[in-house]
Amino acid sequence: FLSLWLRVQRRNLKTNVGITVFPILICVLLVVLQNVINGELDKPKYQCGCECTESDLDGTCLRKECGIQHSTLEQVWSCEVPSPPRWPALIQVPWPGFRAVGTASQPFDDLPNPLCRGDGSCPVTLLVTGENQTLAERVSGRVFPALYPLPNVTDYLMPPPFSPSQVTDYLDILSRIVVGSDTQPWYTQLLEPAFSSGKTLHLLQPRCMPFMFGTIPYNAGGVPLHIDIQCIEVQMLWRESASVINYELFKGYVQRGGETNEFVAGYDFLNTTGYDLNINVWYNSTYNDNTAYSFIAALRVPRLVNAISNAYLKFIRGSGVDMLLEYVKEMPKVGTRFRLDLSSLLSVLFFTWIVELLFPVMLTYLVYEKEQKLKIMMKMHGLKDGPYWLISYAYFFALSVIYMTFFVIFGSLIGNFLPIYFHEDCTCIFCGIFLFICQDSHCDWIHLCIWLWLARGISFSFLC
Structure with a gap:
């Protein structure tokens, strides 16, 4: 039987050689595709x-300046940012059509009338609860400081005036009040979507006044911007317990399946007293876009925490005391290059192509043995099943070892081009490949028998 088996394998020498070098062909193909993609991503766009900042008389550029101020949205992510811009800390404001109103599922009398959604005039709603209602309402009433238009109607106890002709540092003013945006937050704060073109910055105020609408200038890291501002009134509603707030928030949840009824936030003052602050904060985490297909966005939560902390500090120490959250900013960033790791992106398909290729090969030999009745011929010559299984196992074990050895050696040689090879520890790779070889050489015989029996209706006893 051994002589017959070796004679068959000599006839299939080209097939066996093709099987063992197949991983090399796949790796070469991936390297070529990776280089093509890298070449495309290295283009200037x-x-x-x-931008050239200095040139000679012939028009030759002597000095050029690179940065986000000279970049498009496609280019800005590769720029070096040694000093990221500072942005006011915002809170997440619901879209006008999703702001909380009275509905059949939320029949609370103090919620706004649903008709306000027609013209986008609905206020934003913040829910409050706690053990001490008087203290909770007094503290929450200071969460949204009011703005005043002229300096002669303010004093040191009030926020500075909000007049475009008299204000030079809007970052300072916006840190003393509560400002929000209904834009989708991003995973990085190198750019704040609320300050992009065509977006509106919302001033959350107890009462809106005409001077709270318009356009203000803002300088973000040397880039001049003009921001549209719009006032939104805020109403604080008391609820008897945290369970009532949980009920309201759940009823308005966008993924619940009903009508979206979104609140800006919620505060539970728990056992807060005049000398002990203990608060739970509800916020909408839907905006983090936590899916498997995108980066997790940075939620606009810090201002919610700072606003209530600052309000409590003013409550116990007086209006002249502030604990300001002046701004938020990203960490400095080095210049980067766009790269797409094709081998890691196709890792599952890559494994299927390479490792599982031997599965149909074994299936072919199994069918060939049944077609040529090699096992029956072996028994007719007086041999038992032991030599057949031993030779079959030894052949497929040797084929798997050679196959995976070529795969690992060639992969190590081109590891700089396919990062998937050096992202894993060598010990893990060796153990995984060895377990695959053992399984592929022994257990897959049983798997093949079961698969053929189920797929083609051939009896299990006939195959094995």
Whole structure:
């Protein structure tokens, strides 16, 4: 039987050689595709934008300046940002059509009338509860400081005036009040979507006045911006317990399946007293876009925490005391290059192509043995099943070892081009491949028998 088996394998020498070098062909194909993609991503339209700042009489550029101020939205992510811009800390404001109103599922008398959604005039609603209602209402009433238009109607106890002709540092003013946006937050704070073109910055105020609407200038890291501002009134509603607030928030949840009824936030003062602050904060985490297909966004929560902390501090120490959250900013960023790791992106398919290729090969030999009745011929010559299984196992074990050895050696040689090879520890790779070889050489015989029996209706006893 051994002589017959070796004779068959000599006839299939080209097939066996083709099987063992197949991983090399796949790796070469991936390297070529990776280089093509890298060449496309290295084009100027994906590099940080630059502009010539000094040139000679012939028009030759002597010095150029690169940065986000000279870049498009496609280029800005590759720029070096040694000093990221500072942004006011915002809170997440519901869209006008989703703001909380009285509905059949939420029949609370103090919620706004649903008709306000027609013209987008609905206020934003913040829910409050706690053990001490008087203290909770007094503290929450200071969460949204009021703005005043002229300096002669303010004093040091009030926020500074909000007049475009008299204000030079809007970052300071916006840190003393509560400002929000209904834009989708991003996973990085190198850019704040609320300050992009066509977006509106919302001033959350107890009462809106005409001077709270318009356009203000803002400088973000040397880039001048003009921001549209719009006032939104805020109403604080008391609820008897945290369970009532949980009920309201759940009824308005967008993924519940009903009508979206979104609140800006909620505060539970728990056992807060005049000398002990203990608060739970509800916020909408739906905006973090936590899916498997995108980066997790940075939620606008810090201002919610700072606003209530600052309000409590003013309550116990007086209006002249502030604990300001002046701004938020990203960490400095080095210049980067766009890269797409094709091998890691196709890792599952890559494994299927390479490792599982031997599965149909074994299936072919199993069918060939049944077709040529090799096992029956072996028994007719007086041999038992032991030599057949031993030779079959030894052959497929040797084929798997050679196959995976070529795969690992060639993969190590081109590891700089396919990062998937050096992202894993060598010990883990060796153990995984060895377990695959053992399984592929022994257990897959049983798997093949079961698969053929189920797929083609051939009896299990006939195959095995």
